[in-house]
Amino acid sequence: MSSLPRRIIKETQRLMQEPVPGINAIPDENNARYFHVIVTGPNDSPFEGGVFKLELFLPEDYPMSAPKVRFITKIYHPNIDRLGRICLDVLKDKWSPALQIRTILLSIQALLSAPNPDDPLANDVAELWKVNEAEAIRNAREWTQKYAVED
């Protein structure tokens, strides 16, 4: 594997030294571009109490292109589909090389607090979120209890 760019080394160091509350990202021991991520569900959201596993990969041309991020833990959310893929502008056309792993993960955490059913990825979830928000939130809580809480 080609040597790691200074940007990635520095970014990883800073991530370790000054961790963000509620977010934990650890590089894989065999691949410094692959991160095991844990995001805790934000308070006052239906995901509260949940511990969500994600994977994050820095592609070859990072930071010119965005990191690839995916939920591994199942989650009931209008902008996250069955495969854990995330619909978030900063991961797509609004990506800027001045953004970082840290800022991206914060954005994902914010997305959990503020689902956006008008820009859906999981259509059935988004639909329910729009027509019956109470039921959708109940589902999200149930899924959180079922899949994101360790016994």
Add this chain to the structure above:
Amino acid sequence: MDSDNEFLDNVDSGNVSSGDEGDEDFGMDVDPASSTERQLDTEEYQYKVLTTDEIVQHQREIIDEVNVVLKLSTPTTRILLNHFKWDKEKLFEKYFDGNPEEFFKCAHVINPFSKGTEAVRQKTTRNHPEECEICFSLLPPDSMTGLECGHRFCLTCWREYLTTKILTEGLGQTISCAAHGCDILVDDVTVTKLVPDTRVKVKYQQLITNSFVECNQLLRWCPSVDCTYAIKVNYAESRLVRCKCGHVFCFACGENWHEPVQCRWLKKWIKKCDDDSETSNWIAANTKECPKCSVTIEKDGGCNHMVCKNQNCKYDFCWVCLGSWEPHGSSWYNCNRYDEDEAKAARDAQEKLRSSLARYLHYYNRYMNHMQSMKFENKLYASVKQKMEEMQQHNMSWIEVQFLKKAVDILCQCRQTLMYTYVFAYYLKKNNQSMIFEDNQKDLESATEMLSEYLERDITSENLADIKQKVQDKYRYCEKRRTVLLDHVHEGYEKDWWDYTE
């Protein structure tokens, strides 16, 4: 070339058009100089064919014209113009209309007159090293640069950022600052300065030229494959234009010249032919679904006792009532006693679908047929060429035998007109004028078929000498019929005769 003037010399004096739309031409990609066009217009459609260099030049002229008034930097003016789709009147209107802050903000440019930029400049004259937010390197200020928005990154990162945007994302005039959430646009001079690679620069130039042509209402790329010319007009309209490459098309929509049908109907038609809506109509009109397993079934015989061919189903049912077949053979047969209204509604719906499908196929078949024939006429060009050579060996001069080629040209024009008359007719509601139109269409069609047959079959080596008069008579008649048809349609546009079905 400035106009189609050079083709005027081919006009037959016999064809006098009174319409305003005298410049129709239906040439396929044939040699432009030999194509016949009626140029009997008093008011001619002015247009220019521009090379890529001329397009770039034209761009500069517009920028300069605006800058005489605004006195901004050239790159800034370019961004502003691009924002207003190169409509300088609109730019001036907005500029003098209101609030300059808003004006520059909308165009994603820092207001060059605002005081904020001063502060940015002062900040950037500091001496201590800065950290580039992209590569995290600590660098002296002269290795860092940025736009007026004040977001600074190192030269290497800028180069990489711009290269990615240009080569991978294909962005030109719309690349924004690399900072998150900053929508200030990178101007062309900055791009050229920061990107040393010629390949990337060339690509960038192509991208901004392309966006200039695409968003400018008075310009259109020639749609012909691999052609790099663009057509520039003084006012955008559905008119015939001929590129230097020989391709003839409609300026307004870019399709082949499609008189007499209008762009919007042609567009609908092409879409209709392309998507499979008619396939589903056919299925709806001609098939039913097995009441048990829902597989689609086409009835191909007279017997109404259907046995589903789906091996897992094999359901016996009645085609008429879709009920189980079992009672039909017995004394309690009640298929005929089905709810009258419901059955009638279902029959009517299917009948309607069938007739609308039949109507579409009627026009589609004729449209396709003329298109197909037009392709065959290319073969005719070859055989006519051979005959022309033979004739020249029979003591006829080159100029004397040109009538044969002209006859094929006219044949192609008539076919193209006929092809589009079927699109026009498909959307046309029946009225007195539409019946006149259909008569004209019929006359042109039979005249065209006669000319076609004559050119294909009746010219033999024996009669070469005396056919000239006959061929000329035939093609002049075709031309005449075509003119009559087109003039009538155009008169209808002016006098609002045409009603449409949709």
